[in-house]
Amino acid sequence: MNKETVKKENVKKVKVIKIDVDKCNGCRACEVICSAFHTAPKYSSTNPEKSRIRVLWDPKRDIYVPVIAGEYTEAECNGRDIYTINGKKYDECGFCRASCPSRKLFKDPDSDLPLKCDMCEEEPPLEEPMCVQWCINDALTYEEREEEGKEEEKPGEMETGLEALIKKHGAKTVMDTVSRLAKK
């Protein structure tokens, strides 16, 4: 997060992607553009598996749920949940946004590192995250509002990744490996 942003005391900006599952047509354009945006050079490749938004869909059950990657968690919950809404049974943990050991979702297929939505933050800021821009059927819409509270320093992508590595291998192993690689 850029520190230049002028912060008002006790006011934080809340960014919301509103998801209307009734409007989702399951095209997965959100996955395509998300994965393309978050690659270097920008847009040089696509890979839904690396997207920070996934449409959990099963046409045979009329399940269309875009889920946006949330926090990485090193341990799974004590139990899992299954929702049934209007007689429709959704997938186990179907609405959960975590990159979690219980499932493959929101992990980079090459490195296994967790993926997390960053709302496409960059300089200058985009009007809307890319997934919202490419969802012209408005299953995804965007809203910003102000709330009382303090603006938090958000960890960057590298920090999230390192944190996950440290949790997995221990800080010492990671530091040793980094210093060894740096010498190369």
Add this chain to the structure above:
Amino acid sequence: MRFAETGVNLEIDLSRGSIEKEGTDPRLTELHLGGLGTNAKILWDRVPPEVEPFSPDNLLIFSAGLLAGTPAPGANRTIVSTFSPQTLLMAYSVMGGFWAPELKHAGYDKVVVRGKSPNLVYLWINNDKIEIRDASHLQGKGCLETEELIKQELKESKAQIATIGLAGENRVYFASIEQGRSSASRGGIGAVMGDKGLKAIAVRGTKDINVARPAELIELSNEVLKYIQYRKDNPIKGVPPILAGLGSPQEMALHNEEWHTASFSWGNARIRRRDFWNKEIEEQWKEIQDKAVERLISCYNCPMKCGGIITHPKLQRYMMKCYSKLTYTMAAMSDLDFGFKIAGLAQEYGVDGYTTPQVMAFAVELYEAGILTDQDLPGFPSTTEERFFWLLEKIVRREGIGDALADGVYWAARKIGKGAEAYDHNTIKKLEQIPIKLGTMNPIYYLMWSTGEKINITQIEGQIPQAPFATKEEREEFVKDWVQVPNEKFKEFILRWGEPGTSFPNYPTIEATCELVEWQETMHYIDDATGICAGLSSFPIKPAYHIHNLPRVISSATGMDIDEARLWKIAKRNRTLLRAINVRRGLRRTDEKPPEDHWKRRFPEYEAKLLDEYYKFKGWNNEGIPTKETLHELGMDYVGEDLEQRGIYKNGEKQSPEITQDSPKSKKAKA
């Protein structure tokens, strides 16, 4: 690094059980792009004309379009090519959905299947790991059911699966390959898959697809999306609602079916019911449709919602698109509820939604005419609806009369005899056509029906309105933002059309007719190579993709330097190669005609002249055979030499081997 494509094909030999990964020659991409173009090249090189469709030497090729999986909206097509048991010519059928991008992400452009497996198997492509797996437990299973069972077995809910149903296993000549919301169903490619003992191909891929000039491609993709949005809010004025928007006809959303029900024929392509549509029917059908269509759905990376999830109390949920909503309804002279009911079952068996209803309506006619009797149809029900269900069960099992009918109208008529041939009135080159019967011969459509290599009008038409605008103001309004025309002269056709003296058959001039046909056909050939959906490109009026932006889309994705002229030439090369493939299998001028009763008022001499001039325009000889000079210009001397060696140029007679129909009774057929 290869851009847009992966540069690797999978070669599967089902007789030997071998799996090979083969790097492809990038020069072929330069010459043919991919998809249909490179499929045709493989078929030309590797399948000699003597090979029968049900021979282990016939290839069944599943190809992702060149741009499938890139950010280009709507680039998601799988092009399936083989030789058709029904037409005996090259069958190519195209499906949307999600399969092609998944294949690309797994690391492959094509799956080329040869040989025959002694037992039913399915193919599991999971990135680098590929397995031929036993499918004996899937024998006889429906398409959606198979998909579900495979996903469970592999514990891979994200796998994309292309599968055949019972009809494909039993080599029904109009069996389809189904893929959830999409299907490749023309020409009996499902029968070839069944003949090879291949029940399904499941794919899962998690690799990157790279593009060469990302910033440019994204900008173009954004423009396409913006235009789609614009057209959603600004339908074309002065044309029926079904032609006013983008996508394949929005059958799952539209309620007004006046256009289809009034202008298409009912029954066995027989009766036009101009006053069928009224307020009462509209309300009735609206209620049925609103109850049945649960959600409008899309293919991969496309905002158009051409498909629908269908629920019906008597059926499991299934997915439908386009005109299959009405093909069964109209063939059975029934209503929409019947259409939804039988289409769900037919898709589960895996049969083509165009051909199947016509075959059944044909059988009903033969029964009513006394050509088929109670002996042929033991226990034949009394209502048409029940009869259709009865026939469907017989056809997909090749049981009793179903065995003959499973070969399609053309072959069935000849097998049944007793005058049944006269009831085969709506086929071209042995393939059933959309049931349209009209008045005066339209020269543009005459050439498209007669000469299209896909033998399907929707795969060649699309860019021009089907009737003149009433006033000069409307015409001027229409051409104002018609940026899709290759050049300004095409606007003249519309600007004058409707003035006195501009009626068919003499309007437009033969020269203009040839140009209009070639333009429309060229755009389809580009789409079938890139895998961009025709619904955004070659099929609707004023599409999002056109000859002026496609070269940039292709160039930025692939890194090749392709301008309009070069793209046009590639499309021409592919189109000419397809013609050569079919010529080598016996296609000649005498086969090139619309259904006999397609128009009431015909002009045989003028039609002959049209064909003469069109062949010349295409660089073909008077038998419709590409000349050696034309092939030379397109860099395909090897094709001309082959045709010459086979004596095909001599007198233009049928020199090539007559390919006979395969043994009709499938040994694999089971009750």
